[in-house]
Amino acid sequence: MQNLTIVEIARKLKVSTATVSRALNGSSQVKEATRKKIIDFARDTGYSINSVASNLRSNKSKIVGLIVPKISMNFHSEVITIIQNELYKFGYNIIILQSNDSHELEQHAVDTLSSLRVAAVIAAATLHTTDFSHFDIFLKKEIPVIFYDRIPDYPFGGIHISGDDFQGGYGATKHLLDVGCKNILHISGPLECYLYKYRSKGYKAALENHGITFRKENMYCHELTHENAWNTLVKAFNQDPTIDGIFTANDTSAIAALEFCKSKNIDVPKQVKIIGYSNDKRTSIASPSLSTVEQFPAEFGKRCVELLMQQLSHEESGTAVGVKTDNYVIPVSVIRRMST
Amino acid sequence: MQNLTIVEIARKLKVSTATVSRALNGSSQVKEATRKKIIDFARDTGYSINSVASNLRSNKSKIVGLIVPKISMNFHSEVITIIQNELYKFGYNIIILQSNDSHELEQHAVDTLSSLRVAAVIAAATLHTTDFSHFDIFLKKEIPVIFYDRIPDYPFGGIHISGDDFQGGYGATKHLLDVGCKNILHISGPLECYLYKYRSKGYKAALENHGITFRKENMYCHELTHENAWNTLVKAFNQDPTIDGIFTANDTSAIAALEFCKSKNIDVPKQVKIIGYSNDKRTSIASPSLSTVEQFPAEFGKRCVELLMQQLSHEESGTAVGVKTDNYVIPVSVIRRMST
DNA sequence: ATGAAAGCGCTAACAG
DNA sequence: CTGTTAGCGCTTTCAT
Numbered sequence: 001m002q003n004l005t006i007v008e009i010a011r012k013l014k015v016s017t018a019t020v021s022r023a024l025n026g027s028s029q030v031k032e033a034t035r036k037k038i039i040d041f042a043r044d045t046g047y048s049i050n051s052v053a054s055n056l057r058s059n060k061s062k063i064v065g066l067i068v069p070k071i072s073m074n075f076h077s078e079v080i081t082i083i084q085n086e087l088y089k090f091g092y093n094i095i096i097l098q099s100n101d102s103h104e105l106e107q108h109a110v111d112t113l114s115s116l117r118v119a120a121v122i123a124a125a126t127l128h129t130t131d132f133s134h135f136d137i138f139l140k141k142e143i144p145v146i147f148y149d150r151i152p153d154y155p156f157g158g159i160h161i162s163g164d165d166f167q168g169g170y171g172a173t174k175h176l177l178d179v180g181c182k183n184i185l186h187i188s189g190p191l192e193c194y195l196y197k198y199r200s201k202g203y204k205a206a207l208e209n210h211g212i213t214f215r216k217e218n219m220y221c222h223e224l225t226h227e228n229a230w231n232t233l234v235k236a237f238n239q240d241p242t243i244d245g246i247f248t249a250n251d252t253s254a255i256a257a258l259e260f261c262k263s264k265n266i267d268v269p270k271q272v273k274i275i276g277y278s279n280d281k282r283t284s285i286a287s288p289s290l291s292t293v294e295q296f297p298a299e300f301g302k303r304c305v306e307l308l309m310q311q312l313s314h315e316e317s318g319t320a321v322g323v324k325t326d327n328y329v330i331p332v333s334v335i336r337r338m339s340t
Numbered sequence: 341m342q343n344l345t346i347v348e349i350a351r352k353l354k355v356s357t358a359t360v361s362r363a364l365n366g367s368s369q370v371k372e373a374t375r376k377k378i379i380d381f382a383r384d385t386g387y388s389i390n391s392v393a394s395n396l397r398s399n400k401s402k403i404v405g406l407i408v409p410k411i412s413m414n415f416h417s418e419v420i421t422i423i424q425n426e427l428y429k430f431g432y433n434i435i436i437l438q439s440n441d442s443h444e445l446e447q448h449a450v451d452t453l454s455s456l457r458v459a460a461v462i463a464a465a466t467l468h469t470t471d472f473s474h475f476d477i478f479l480k481k482e483i484p485v486i487f488y489d490r491i492p493d494y495p496f497g498g499i500h501i502s503g504d505d506f507q508g509g510y511g512a513t514k515h516l517l518d519v520g521c522k523n524i525l526h527i528s529g530p531l532e533c534y535l536y537k538y539r540s541k542g543y544k545a546a547l548e549n550h551g552i553t554f555r556k557e558n559m560y561c562h563e564l565t566h567e568n569a570w571n572t573l574v575k576a577f578n579q580d581p582t583i584d585g586i587f588t589a590n591d592t593s594a595i596a597a598l599e600f601c602k603s604k605n606i607d608v609p610k611q612v613k614i615i616g617y618s619n620d621k622r623t624s625i626a627s628p629s630l631s632t633v634e635q636f637p638a639e640f641g642k643r644c645v646e647l648l649m650q651q652l653s654h655e656e657s658g659t660a661v662g663v664k665t666d667n668y669v670i671p672v673s674v675i676r677r678m679s680t
Numbered sequence: 681a682t683g684a685a686a687g688c689g690c691t692a693a694c695a696g
Numbered sequence: 697c698t699g700t701t702a703g704c705g706c707t708t709t710c711a712t
Binding site: 049085 | 417421425434
């Protein structure tokens, strides 16, 4: 079946395409009778506007591009769900591209979104992105960009929304200290990544504030897979069996730590206490349930959309003065469970 | 910054737009020197093709629309990840819309994708979708449609990819019987939904094949939230404390069952054995770890893309003879863990 | 309140 | 191998 166009509607109804377009877009300057005639005809014939043509002509679209490492990551999938549902309220849709934490794919995603002429971009960079200049293309075109979670750690355009990673790291470590730990192992991700950098800074600050000297043998940095964490644990406990607390910068590693302790008959929380990061769904299921740091993904999502719509509406009203640059921090909260 | 167009490139380089277009699209009939000149210029000036214009003119796009209940559902997020990564190999991108299991939103998603003129559609319907006629619009326009997981339970166009829900239900129940259960409770989702209908059929068939009469008091159907499952468990165990096996049609309910048993000091697996469905990440973390049915989401994703590309390439070569209709079934596999 | 006409940026005959 | 030309379907002045 061929797609019906407004030209055909216009011909059938003996009006001009301009009128059809107006009626369909709810312009106030169409006679009620004419409007009804057009709307009814469109409905009955199953007319569906060609957004591609519309977007080309008007040079705007209602599509927001998302770049995320992997949508199957619990935190991101929750953020995205919220983003989409919030954006829906404003008639926007999202197109999602995954970088799989590969710089090359991220670059490609940027190119794709740029070609697609999306209205705005929301991105969580790869673990290894330290240079964000490939995002410049959006800023140059005055396309709003919002980075969340994996944000640039240096002055860069766009809006940055991060969790309070320093406070998260500080709070998690302080919690372990408060419940009696003296020798805390920290398993961190790569320090180039904003998240891990500040979580570990929080870890160090908490130690210092409690009169404990940071020892670099107690901190390991690598991609936070289950396997990596396990290997680190083997090494760390071999070197120093007196470790009595573990703070991991994600929950997968905390789960690995829990399983490691079980396998070595180390009692959790008696001998070793564990706290993770992100409040992954699995942490509350584990036994003992794992303490962790709640990041409030819904807040991230809402904040992203709120700030985006702010910019987009400014733009529409011509009030735009280039792309806004700003930083927002979402508070975190330590969740105490049975592992501490 | 204004977007550079091929018209401007053509003018600067003193060639025609056609030549620019050809060079940029890798046409073989452009002199090497000309091509290089154009490609270089485009790269240096940061030209980015306007896909919107290109799509409009050529009446095709490299975007596949996805409609899913919720991307934060473990199974779906895994399927989507695979779909996107597979599609990437063919230069396609995806635009994702969530129905939140609402019929109204699903309808809206269909409208949106239709307007966007996507190349194809991949959909997992809402829990309550029994009438799929709103998807007709794609079939009429000869846009390939692939339903997965939540597929129509009656002859309907497009390709249907489902897990082997009957065998899954059968296998799970048989497994409980094999390990000694005599009185098995089945917590199912709404039977209008393909998935649950066939899982429960499998449950019944397994009972019968083992000489056990199905009793309708042992089967409850409702949306499978943690809370609903909990309420059902309270009711069921009040009525019949001799239940010694529980087969839930999703993992959230299995987790609820496990927690329920713990709260009532019912030993799992000694007094009651539990098996869920989907191999959610949480099931292997639970303690005792939960048996479940693996659905191989990666297979779903790969199959979707494989079949899609088949159709899309047919279409391209003009071999299309309407939209293909077919059914594919992905095998499942019972995973035995400590809960049984 | 409506119509005529121009054109968004690109592709694809067709011609040379 | 390259250029000319005609739109894709829609929105948007500018008239009337």
